[in-house]
């Protein structure tokens with residue numbers, strides 16, 4: 014029997030199904046580890062409910078949260094201009110087939126086409142390379158956590174301590190609204206727009222993959238300890254597990270600037286990647302570049 018190759022549209026449907034129904038292994042392990050060290054009974058029961066919910070979602074093949082988010086796509090490798098159309102068609106089909114909640118609306122009229130498309134949608138970040146593959150990653154982002162995004166244009170004199178203070182304050186001010194414990198993505202440097210984009214892209218790195226930059230790795234650990242010592246806890250109801258990880262991306266910036274952005278993800282940190290080669294398609298939920 015001849016095996017028909019999957020179309021990119023089919024790959025996008027599968028990718029969205031995987032991301033929405035199966036928690037990435039590193040997030041699952043981090044939740045289990047957190048339950049092991051929690052001594053607060055409310056925090057322990059919240060973590061138990063989260064893990065129970067995600068196991069049921071995977072078993073039943075249903076989305077793990079009613080807010081299936083806005084999917085943010087990252088494309089890397091070789092591709093042509095037809096890719097955007099394939100991703101859009103895959104997203105519209107996935108909205109019907111999985112199903113996904115139709116979340117996208119016109120920002121003024123609040124009109125909803127019911128297919129998660131519309132002006133400017135879907136969001137796709139492109140990175141063309143000479144690699145012999147096309148890699149598509151998706152990060153469905155719920156509004157509860159996305160609405161807590163913050164950008165600060167700090168005075169460079171505030172330095173690392175200023176960055177740390179800004180990030181910790183952003184998460185603590187958000188409280189239980191982004192459904193903690195999740196992952197805190199932080200962008201440092203660049204321009205204001207690049208900084209916010211880096212904060213979100215940072216969420217693609219699993220919590221068990223350390224930052225390659227030793228200074229940023231130390232800063233991630235410092236912010237992680239500060240947040241988990243705060244007592245905010247799961248769902249903001251108290252406990253030792255406010256975050257499962259802190260992920261930082263940085264870029265050079267103007268000598269007179271120090272941009273910092275915080276993009277929080279909830280416990281339902283959803284991500285999946287498909288690598289398309291001439292031989293077929295590989296799916297995973299680990300590190301995306």
Ligand code: SF4
Nearest residue numbers: 078155157158192279
């Ligand atoms: S913040 Fe996350 S877990 Fe909470 S409702 Fe939104 S998508 Fe669901």
